[in-house]
Amino acid sequence: MAEENFDIAIVGGGVSGVYCAWRLKQERPHDKIAVFEASNHIGGRLLSVRPPDIPDMVAELGGMRILPAVQPLITRLIADLNQQLPQDQQIKLYDFPVDEPQNIAFLRGVYLRLADFTNDPAKVPYQLNFIDQGQSAGSVIVNAIEQIVPGITNPSLNEEQRRQMAQQAEFGGVPLYKQGFWNVLLRVLTGEAYHYAEDVGGYDSTLCNWNAADAIPWYLSDFGVSPEYKGFSNGFQQVPLTLAQLFQQLGGEVRLESSVSNIVSKGDGFEFQVKGRTIAAKSLILAMPRRSLELLAVTSPVLQEIQPLIGSVTPRPLFKLFTTYDSPWWRNTGYASANAKGEPTYVAVQSGRSVTDLPVRQTYYWPKSNGQPATQGHAMLLASYDDGDNTGFWDGLRAKRRQPRGAGLDVAPLADPFIGEDDNVQRNELTWHQYKAPRMMTEEVTRQLTMMHSLNYTPKVRNAAFRDWGDDPYGGGWNSWNIGVKSWEVKRRIVQPTDLPLYICGEAYSDAQGWVEGALQTAGYLLEKFGVLPFH
Template identity: 75%
Template sequence: MASENIDIAIVGGGVSGVYSAWRLQQHYPQSKIAVFEASDHIGGRLLSVRPPDIPDMVAELGGMRILPEVQPLIYDLIQELNALLPAPEQIELYRFPVDEPQNIAYLRGVYLRLQDFTTEPDKVPYRLNFLDRGQTGGSVIIDAIEQIVPGITNKSLTEEERRLMAQSASFGGVPLYQQGFWNVLFRVITGEAYQYAEDTGGYDTTLCNWNAADAIPWFLSDFGVSAQYMGFCNGFQQVPLVLAQLFEQAGGEVCLEAPVSGVTRSEQGFQFQTPGGTVSAKTLILAMPRRALELLSATSPWLQESARFQQLTASVTPRPLFKLFTTYNSPWWLNTGYSKADGEYVPVKSGRSVTDLPVRQTYYWPRSNGQPALHGHAMLLASYDDGDNTGFWDGLRGRRHSAWKKGLEVAELADPFIGADDHVRANELSWHRYKAPRMMTEEVTRQLTVMHSLSYTPKVRNAAFRDWGDDPFGGGWNSWNIGVKSWEVKRQIIQPLDGQPLYVCGEAYSDAQGWVEGALQTADMMLAKLV
């Protein structure tokens, strides 16, 4: 596409980018529309790979599930896409288990079962007051939220009603949006209760100091309902891949390995540089998170010098996320269950276990049909980490940001883990591209052994990881900054420069940060201005 003129250029091949492209191509079938993606594949932070030794499993190195009850945009989109696809190619979902009562909680050196939080509170190694004893960590936070914004946990409220309540609420005489979530929680619960909620919840960034007016409805949408998560039989990445396929079938063009730089204004609209040459576009859509926008601005003085553009894009903070998958000859975790008083053995077979060790969360990964692996080769999401804990793994991997500077997706490893199936290379976008370092694999094995109270765990067959803190993403999700009126900024950033056909969309500047739902929400807001 060297020195070519197009009507609409979309930068970013994640969900918001390819979804927007498909919708626009439907509405403007005669227009020339193109998506420019820096990597060699579509999907953004949706990345689904099959391990070489387990053909009926899909490792979700990026996003892995949805909540249909509170995420209608992605659920309805899946139904719409399935109506266009032949039966063998349809997007199939399965029930994605999380907190199974028999699973393990290894906290402060004490071995518990998840059910013990409510049934055996004396075993829980936290000095909780009488109000918090016998509750899960999530329930402690929900009770605290009710004290901060009375009435907001009423189950009859809609998601939008909760958001409006939080946006207009004050606490201690100060508007909630001007306060941090951690700050207000610490005024209604003890430090011990906060630590208990953070440790048992498995995440650090959900309770960190981000905008309380956004954090509260966000937390309730994920943890305050009877959450029924759904996973993807063929991987979540199937959604953007199908969108890109339909876009191309409608006449659009997807340009891979086409990083964009040097955006400038022109008489026709905009010009920018790609490896193939200069491209001119009448309309420019940046379907990108904050860090990617910053990297683009660094090569585009016109964007860098716009105080409004910089202020709007800086209204959120990228939050790191890390995933490490390991495979084994057999599901050894079945043996870490327990026997009931009546003699029934209850195995650990699905969902997750939690710990305050750096691995934080371990998921016993299901097969593609959603059923637990009960025999044969099996897989763990051995570590699902966020926040400060991702720093633990930094010392066991390649230098952060080094890959992007060299034009690579992931850094080359000096000391990779040599797996049992290293000779298998089914395709270029494979498990092997995301191979884990040897020291990282050995360390996660050590922590899994401790967490499951074993003398050893079987040898790892294969290991793969992805750290979303790397460029160009900067994080696995983004959170609104304290003091930002998100309900205003999310509308302003859609078209950040008045009167100019430059648009921004993506998860970062939405009400559902960290979810594909947020990417679709902002894309629809942007499309409302264009169609």
């Protein structure tokens, strides 16, 4: 017999889980609803931590930005939450810079500024044809996409129209959804142009072989139409933390360090195990990515029956490493230029990102909480932001994957951690220290940053923290649709994959994979099953 009974149990404390909990509790105030989260915090792949030596910066070890122009769900959610929050708890955004013209591109051993790709293409160390020469990396891919699906880059089209065009399109007489993105790109691009776009773009997995019918509109949303990003002054994790807080104020329960296993159907609902106790629920919501569902399926027959649906996406690894310093040393890596009057002036590297084909791939000069660049005093870098095969480089410099972890912890303890400047000081930034980087990893990223910025000295790291989202239970930082999958059908079907009151939601099975927007989209589909509108 079950020791506890719930009307609705939600497994997973990421955005989709706590958002569903909040909306359901609003509409069903008398239902007993609980969120069960295996880790020691709410947020899932949103993980915002403050470094111990910089109180006015927040390191985003997980998701770090939104695109308001093409992401109406998260934009509206923030507005709704701010209406309920006092002024001093408001979710505040700032302009999140990316590619600044004075920033660095160190590729194939050549030092460039990002402006050189369009202003001085002769410097670019890639053998590009006359069509691609002088184009930015994003423009090369957008031009290729236009050849694959003519008309899809028309700026008058909205997101849904682009998706429908790609879903209905054929290329070479074969439906686009049956082809890989990499495969079709190389039908209209030279190999050099592809490597140029991949190296300068900073990501490997975005241009890899995933479902072309999904990859094309996804790429145009993210990189193709002059994207303008927004960051979070107090960290992106503030969104799910606020949702969980509002849910609890309505009488809902949040249980951390509560790993769920052994789900079985029982009568009209389900029973499962948490810390050796049997819990029953009339309805069960799994707000989880693919890898988490697979791990749960090992002990849960009800999930083993829907493995083909669960396996319709592929987890993609993402890795982030933050480092802090006594000063923003990168401001000394600018260059001399001339102003409008022809007078010499110095242009400093201060915000946005630089890129390289070294394993660090992307380096972001991290802003303060108000969005302004650091000009003096302690400062921070997102020293390495990489994905795909490059994440494997760091495996040799860290604890092995799938090592035993403490209850509720995300990572295994380090045998050889980097000893930071503040390690012997009693502080409140315990979350940062939970994700401390290994010594060898910190030394290697420092070596690559020194090379990337053409320095004759080595910047001294004060503190370092990292997160590899390829670790279990996530399996990846985002998920992509597999080739041959009709995502527009699966994304609806997986919400309630059987006749049982079992529901699945999350970024993995959405149109906006890798974004909180996708988590909210699938949460909306799920709420419809309960007769609840996603928004008031």
